[in-house]
Each structure stands twice: as structure tokens, then as C-alpha cells.
Amino acid sequence: MQNRDMSKMLKWIALVIIAFGVVFSAIHIAEFNDKNLGLMIGIGFLVGGLQIWIFGVAAPLMQKMQDERKKVGPDRNREPV
Numbered sequence: 001m002q003n004r005d006m007s008k009m010l011k012w013i014a015l016v017i018i019a020f021g022v023v024f025s026a027i028h029i030a031e032f033n034d035k036n037l038g039l040m041i042g043i044g045f046l047v048g049g050l051q052i053w054i055f056g057v058a059a060p061l062m063q064k065m066q067d068e069r070k071k072v073g074p075d076r077n078r079e080p081v
Contacts, residue, residue, distance in 0.1 A: 021045030
């Protein structure tokens with residue numbers, strides 16, 4: 001699997017998890033406290049989905065930076081003579 005495919009897959013998974021979070025939170029929002037397990041699960045899905053989405057965006061960028069460093073070579077930070 002290529003990085004672009006992995007990124008798209010992670011974004012779709014994150015979207016599904018965020019949708020579950022919205023549904024769980026909307027269903028259980030009537031009692032807004034920390035003892036409401038359904039609401040806490042919904043908030044957990046929202047936070048987890050956002051973290052997965054951020055990783056899906058950041059991972060290809062980090063890979064691109066690493067590939068660019070390999071192309072430039074180790075003498076990049078050397079002072080000119």
C-alpha cells in the first residue's frame with residue numbers, strides 16, 4: 001500500500017469514527033455529566049477520530065520531508081567554501 005492510499009484510508013476511517021461520535025453524543029446529550037457513559041463514549045470517538053485524521057494528514061507530509069532529505073544528501077548543512 002502506498003502512502004497516498006494509506007492517507008486516504010486513514011481519513012475515511014477517521015470520518016466514520018467521528019460520525020459515530022456525533023451520533024453517540026447526540027443520542028445521549030440529554031444528561032450532560034461525567035456519569036453518562038454514552039456521552040463519554042461519543043466524546044471519546046470524536047477525540048480519537050480527530051487524532052486519526054491528524055495522523056492521516058501528517059504522516060504523508062513527514063514521509064515527503066524524509067524523501068526530500070534523502071534526495072538532497074548529507075552535505076546540505078555544510079558551509080560553502
